[in-house]
Amino acid sequence: MTEPLSRTQSLVHSLRQLHSQLSESDIASIDELGAELAGDNLTHTKSEAPGDNEKKIYNAPDGGLWSWLQVLSAFLACSSSWGQVNTFGVFQAYYSxxxxxxxxxxxxxxxxxxxxxxxVCLVGMFTGGLFDKGYRYSQAVIGQFFMLLGLAMTSLSTEYYQFILAQGVCMGLGAGLAFFAALGCIQAHFSNRRMIATGIAATGSSFGAIIFPIMLHRLIPQIGFGWSVRCLLLIEVVFAAVSLLVFRIPKEFDAIERHPRPIVDISIFKSIPYTWAVCGWFIIFVGGYIPLFYIEVYCNTIPGFQGNDLAQYMVSITAAGSILGRIIPNYLADKFGGLNMMIPGALMASILCFAWIGIKNVAGMIVFGILYGYASGSLVSLAGTSVLRLVDDISRVGVALGMNLFFCGIGALIGSPIGGAIYSNTGSFLGLQLFAAACLLCGVGCMMTAKLIYHRKLMHVV
Structure with missing residues (x-):
């Protein structure tokens, strides 16, 4: 009896010594880990109970041939969708x-x-629910078809309303369907490497925004606008074929039991941190695309750009800068959290827009283009996945992504026309630049609010 008692006393003494050596943050981390383990045990118990309809535990492959092929599929889908969106600065300058x-x-x-x-973002309100219901490959096929159809019709267009319907509506709807299916597929294949996989796929939009403007600038003077766009169409046909050929969802992900929900599910906004984060993304997208749409137009007003072709390559230079912006922050986001990475990116973009006001020479604009490309690249690549940590239910990943991207789309819809109206009415870029910078700064404030509501510790992974 004495020996067990002495062992117990020795164990208690050791635990007290260990407790005295731990800091408050270490104790809090242990408490959080215990809560997570308790939740996992509870989930396992529920899923194993006979006749229970709770969701099963799903472990993403997080690697392997088919998982990385989905990154390739998404890379090509991003090249066709966001690559065309980021190329519009060239179309803007040519049309005007x-x-x-x-x-x-x-x-x-x-x-x-x-x-x-x-x-591209607005259709996420509906495609998120459709993705969760299993209509994934259908989304990808229909999306690629509408993108190709819209590009083909753009090559034949000559009037303003025709460009609105072909390049605006048809290509936008198709790009949204294809992009969302590819993005959701990555979420199904990756967990611990989700952010870096998304970042690599997002570099596809930078790839498209580099090669497409250069092609247009080189081809239009030689073969005309229509045939130049048809050359882009041929490239996108190849991209679409390869992307759809390797598209695949894990069978285990399809086997997850899901509660019946409407396609448009607004109950997800009961999460206060998620709601603040969505508000932040909306405001960021209002101002974030203004520099990308007007950088070439602005460069044409600087004397150093006149008389040469350098202004025509500013969109490509900005896109080249965004490549690292889509990889580095996403790599760090897997360790430190998506919100923790996008807040510095949005703040950097806001500071650069304020600095843009004073840039009046070629060297300054090139540096601005590269740095803003990096900052905007991190924002676009983190726009969907940064909010997933605020949603605990993996079966609602499609709705979480879709609703966030829907409000991003509203921001993108109204932002550049407001900037264009400011420029047209004032005849100066100053108001446009201030508007973009202020929107980005307000978005940072919303994101910080979401982060602190979710967890009060400043360095907590979110």
Missing amino acids: STLLAGKVTDSQISWIGTIQSSL
Whole structure:
């Protein structure tokens, strides 16, 4: 009896010594881990109970041939969808100077690009629920078809309303369906490496935004606008074929039991941190695309750019800068959290927009283009996945992504036309630059609010 008692006393003494050496943060981390383990045990118990309808535990492959092939599929889908969106600065400059010159204003022309970019996100309100219900491959196929159809019709268009319908509506709807299916597929294949996998796939939009503008600038003077766009169409046909060929969802993910829910599920906004984060993304997208749409137009007003072709390559230079912006922050996001990475990115973009006001030379604009490309690249690549930590139920990943991207789309829809109206009414870029910078800064404030509501510790992984 004495020996067991002495062992117990020795164990208690050791635990007291260990407790005295732990800091408050260590104790809090242990408490959080215990709560998570308790939750996991509870989930396992419920899923193993006979006749219970709770969701099963799903472990993503997090690697392997088929998982990385989905990254390739998403890379090509992003090249076709967001690559075209980020190329619109070239179309904006060409339409305003040549094809639609004198017919419509710069603000009206920007509606073509904003409708396209906003629909990529707006369709997420519906495609998120459809993705959760199993209509994934159908989304990808229909999306690729509408993108190719819209690009083909753009090559035949000559009037403003035709560009709105073909390049704005048709390509925007198709890009939204294809992009969301590819993004959701990555979420199904990756868990611990989710952010870096998404970042690599998102570099596809940078790839498209580098090669497409260069092609257009080189081909239009030689073969005309229509055939130049058809050359882009041929490339996108190849991208679509390869992307759909390797598209695949794990069978285990399809086997997850899901509660019946409507396609549009607003109950997800009961999460206060998620709601604040969505508000932040909305405001960021209002201002974030303004520099990308107007950088070439602005460069044409600087004397150093006049008389050479350098202004035509500013969109490609900005896209090149965004490549690292889509990889590095996403790699760090797997360790430190998506919100923790996008807040510095949005703050950097806001500071750069304020600095843009004073840039009046070629060297300064090139540096601005590279740095803003990096900052905006991190924002676009983290737009969907940064909110997933705020939603605990894996069966609602599609709804969480879709509703967030829907409000991103509304922001993208109204942002650039507002900037264009400011420029048209004032004849100066100052108001446009201040508006973009202020929107990005307000978005940072909303994101910080979401982060602190979710967890009061500043460095907590979110």
